[in-house]
Amino acid sequence: MRKTAIALLGALSLSPFALATAASADPVDEELVIDGQKMITEAPAPKVPPGHPFDEVLSGWLFREADTRAMEVDSFENPGMLNVERGEEIWNTVEGAAGKSCATCHGDVAESMKDVGAHYPKWNAKAGKPFNLELQINQCRTEQMKAEPYKFDAQDQKDLTAYIKHQSLGIPVKIDLSAGQMMDWWKKGHDRYYLRTGQLNLSCASCHEKNADHYIRADHLSQGQTNGFPTYRLKQGNLVSLHNRFRGCIRDTRAEQPKAFSDELMALEVYTAWRGEGLSVETPAVRQ
């Protein structure tokens, strides 16, 4: 709200013409309680490093229609929970030459993966770059299980990622920016977030910062938070990974899309995770 007012005023001083202020559509003021557990859908924006554009960070759930919101409240109604169940099967399935499953090394998921998903992406010293959960899973597969890494957006990759993230349901997102060179990646992600791309000449900030709470055609723009990923999208009838979403948003500016897990998108993942710190993990969130 305030940001938009400032943007319009800024335009006024540059423009010889009068401008009418655009009406906005506020996010709902409701609590999200999933199976009796209260989610943090509004949190004070992180203060370190300085420069967060909002006072308050808001979950994308608050911007969705009532029926979509309702599906996320109840695990039996949430179609993404079928993918989470499938993720459990994968967790326990032996694959690869080493004859191991995830469970062989990590045992009880509720114990070993309790809040792991809330703290990704994470610095990986050996690779010299941040890893998201998908890259970590692939490293376990190749190094521990002697199995093939998943191809980007393989169904098993999405289901297993959702299963692991779901173990952190309700836990606030918090990443460690002090590890390794994480701050360099944060900075790179920051620059990318404000980079205008494509024939439409829009940055992430054009939609998710300047216009969060406005409508772009039928879409109610949110802050573009990442705490619900992989999300279940009703339109696709499937889980959608974070890098798939990033690529879709970039394509919509009529720009070439960076590859999944490329340095550009990993930097963006680090930066956007920070932008949503304090929000509960909601995986698998439901989106239209």
Added chain:
Amino acid sequence: MLRPIVVGCALIVSGSIAGQAAETAPASVSFDGGAVKETVSGGPGDPAEGRKVFVDRGLGNCLACHANKDLSKEQFHGNVGPAVDGVAGRYDAAQLRAIVVNAKKVFGPETVMPGFYTLDVGVDVAEKFKGKTILSADQVEDVVAYLRTLKGE
């Protein structure tokens, strides 16, 4: 899309450029204090065509960002920009043309409104849009002619 071909034929028949409506290339459009006086297509626009361009998601998709009472039958009007109702009373044709051609020249570099007839765009433009403007010169004039019809609030 058909019009340039028609112009081409006329050129061959007449054997002369004189008197022919000539398009202005995107880089040659001249801005004068937030206004573009000359039509970019070299001819007048068609408001009925402009109305279609305003709605069409593959063309102007203006409705994505601007509510418009004249199109109340269409679903889903955005509110990223101001409503365009009565816009003809606020701007003359030259000002509207400048806004559509390259809104950054009017509202400043921070505006989110895309430039519809400029090659001064974002980085990494997708291959199929490279070197192309969002709208053709004729479509720009059609939209401007349509906006000029939006008189009432």
